[in-house]
Amino acid sequence: xxxxxxxxxxxxxxxxxxxxxxxxxxxxxxxxxxxxxxxxxxxxxxxxxxxxxxxxxxxxxxxxxxxxxxxxxxxxxxxxxxxxxxxxxxxxxxxxxxxxxxxx
Amino acid sequence: xxxxxxxxxxxxxxxxxxxxxxxxxxxxxxxxxxxxxxxxxxxxxxxxxxxxxxxxxxxxxxxxxxxxxxxxxxxxxxxxxxxxxxxxxxxxxxxxxxxxxxxxxxxxxxxxxxxxxxxxxxxxxxxxxxxxxxxxxxxxxxxxxxxxxxxxxxxxxxxxxxxxxxxxxxxxxxxxxxxxxxxxxxxxxxxxxxxxxxxxxxxxxxxxxxxxxxxxxxxxxxxxxxxxxxxxxxxxxxxxxxxxxxxxxxxxxxxxxxxxxxxxxxxxxxxxxx
Numbered sequence: 001x002x003x004x005x006x007x008x009x010x011x012x013x014x015x016x017x018x019x020x021x022x023x024x025x026x027x028x029x030x031x032x033x034x035x036x037x038x039x040x041x042x043x044x045x046x047x048x049x050x051x052x053x054x055x056x057x058x059x060x061x062x063x064x065x066x067x068x069x070x071x072x073x074x075x076x077x078x079x080x081x082x083x084x085x086x087x088x089x090x091x092x093x094x095x096x097x098x099x100x101x102x103x104x
Numbered sequence: 105x106x107x108x109x110x111x112x113x114x115x116x117x118x119x120x121x122x123x124x125x126x127x128x129x130x131x132x133x134x135x136x137x138x139x140x141x142x143x144x145x146x147x148x149x150x151x152x153x154x155x156x157x158x159x160x161x162x163x164x165x166x167x168x169x170x171x172x173x174x175x176x177x178x179x180x181x182x183x184x185x186x187x188x189x190x191x192x193x194x195x196x197x198x199x200x201x202x203x204x205x206x207x208x209x210x211x212x213x214x215x216x217x218x219x220x221x222x223x224x225x226x227x228x229x230x231x232x233x234x235x236x237x238x239x240x241x242x243x244x245x246x247x248x249x250x251x252x253x254x255x256x257x258x259x260x261x262x263x264x265x266x267x268x269x270x271x272x273x274x275x276x277x278x279x280x281x282x283x284x285x286x287x288x289x290x291x292x293x294x295x296x297x298x299x300x301x302x303x304x305x306x307x308x309x310x311x312x313x314x315x316x317x318x319x320x321x322x323x324x325x326x327x328x329x330x331x332x333x334x335x336x337x338x339x340x341x342x343x344x345x346x347x348x349x350x351x352x353x354x355x356x357x358x359x360x361x362x363x364x365x366x367x368x369x370x371x372x373x374x375x376x377x378x
Binding site: 058 | 162165202239240241242243271272273274276301308311
């Protein structure tokens with residue numbers, strides 16, 4: 001039985017080295033100086049509300065145009081208010097802007 | 105005087121009648137539930153299972169109801185060359201709150217063929233609850249507690265699990281620790297236990313499509329005294345989701361050498377939101 005415990009520890013250790021923050025960087029990492037509270041709220045909703053149903057995908061996986069298509073449907077599906085939707089939208093735009101390598 | 109062979113055949117056919125009735129009834133129930141599910145489906149998103157042999161700590165949103173059909177094939181036992189077993193489960197899941205999910209196994213039944221004969225039999229009904237302590241997301245490990253009670257004719261089983269999940273963009277690592285306690289026979293005098301450690305790695309190239317690899321280690325505890333022979337099975341899985349329905353399938357192969365355990369098991373799950 002110890003083999004599977006070793007395997008479990010190994011897999012969780014390796015996966016622990018993967019940087020989850022690349023999926024949804026913190027507002028501090030974005031280097032923005034304005035609307036910090038709004039962006040933090042947007043990140044909180046992205047990380048905690050969206051993951052009720054599915055994985056939080058890396059934001060830079062999609063272009064702004066693709067997010068413009070995805071986000072309205074997801075806001076509707078998850079029952080977010082328009083204010084919450086605006087917060088998430090602002091956070092996603094800030095992440096895409098700050099991404100030095102650009103989308104994808 | 106009736107020849108003994110005819111008498112034996114008559115007895116055999118009489119014995120099969122209840123099983124055939126059960127089979128027909130289950131087919132009707134399954135078909136009816138699927139029809140209701142298909143025609144009343146309005147949700148765009150299903151609460152899909154990505155891997156058939158493990159549970160994930162992500163629970164259904166409050167108010168969602170889902171029908172799940174399970175089919176599990178077990179075959180290739182070294183100790184019995186004719187062994188084949190197909191298990192069926194009809195399950196209804198309900199998101200009570202965003203963190204608590206309940207399920208009813210309307211019926212667990214099985215077809216079993218061994219060297220001593222074949223039979224189709226009802227096994228049990230069951231009640232299951234999953235309470236999510238925290239959802240998996242990039243900031244935290246997903247953790248949930250699972251409890252289940254199964255009851256059948258001369259059969260009772262309690263099952264508890266700890267469900268863990270770490271998610272990294274398109275990759276998820278899932279671990280389940282399971283402890284089973286089972287009582288069987290007249291007055292439920294025969295008792296035994298089992299510990300199951302399961303781990304899976306999944307990769308989601310598209311939101312609707314998931315590939316996985318899983319390892320399941322079963323450790324029986326006969327009479328709650330000594331540990332029995334451990335059985336380790338490993339296999340891939342694939343899951344597909346479209347609109348309100350999803351399905352996943354996974355064959356697992358025994359990599360240990362326990363003659364009394366099946367070398368091949370295949371599980372297929374189909375679910376639909378309604």
